[in-house]
């Protein structure tokens with residue numbers, strides 16, 4: 001449906017097959033998830049106003065943040081480490097890297113600390129954060145976005161300051177979107193949709 005506007009801000013959602021990307025996008029309930037095939041891969045986009053979460057692409061170009069979903073129970077950490085390094089290779093020094101240590105509801109899931117170690121995150125040049133999550137249950141997803149929102153706030157100092165009201169689930173998403181360049185009246189709309 002039409003081309004993307006040039007001010008569109010993307011958050012790339014990546015992770016190995018089965019990590020939980022699709023489950024996460026649908027759980028966020030911000031809008032409609034569009035699915036399309038592109039060169040053998042499935043691209044899913046969750047668009048809200050001019051912010052788009054894109055899953056299924058292999059490069060982090062033109063993104064404000066990378067959301068990297070890890071299946072903490074599958075223990076394919078070596079492959080995940082390589083994929084994340086590849087994704088971040090190039091000049092993407094400014095992107096914020098949020099790692100979801102997903103499937104924490106599974107009995108044998110690695111802890112966020114273990115995921116940090118196995119993915120060798122301390123070697124990244126980018127800012128990173130690990131969030132425990134269960135995309136299936138919806139746990140930890142908004143907490144992760146909270147971290148991204150605070151990073152985007154600091155990298156956009158000319159944006160308006162955060163109000164105390166923003167620290168609700170819907171409000172935090174509003175902060176993400178506002179920091180990503182959305183108009184102010186988006187906040188109430190996002191709050192309604194997210195709750």
Ligand SMILES: Nc1nc2c(ncn2[C@@H]2O[C@H](COP(=O)(O)OP(=O)(O)OP(=O)(O)O)[C@@H](O)[C@H]2O)c(=O)[nH]1
Pocket residue numbers: 015016017018019020021022023024069102103104105106133134135136137
């Ligand atoms: N127990 C548990 N299962 C999960 C969780 N998140 C996703 N799953 C399951 O893991 C499987 C794969 O999830 P998807 O969301 O399809 O994974 P994906 O990253 O989109 O996978 P691809 O599209 O193949 O790359 C599904 O059976 C999900 O129900 C979670 O937090 N806990």
Ligand SMILES: [Mg+2]
Pocket residue numbers: 021022023
């Ligand atoms: Mg998927």
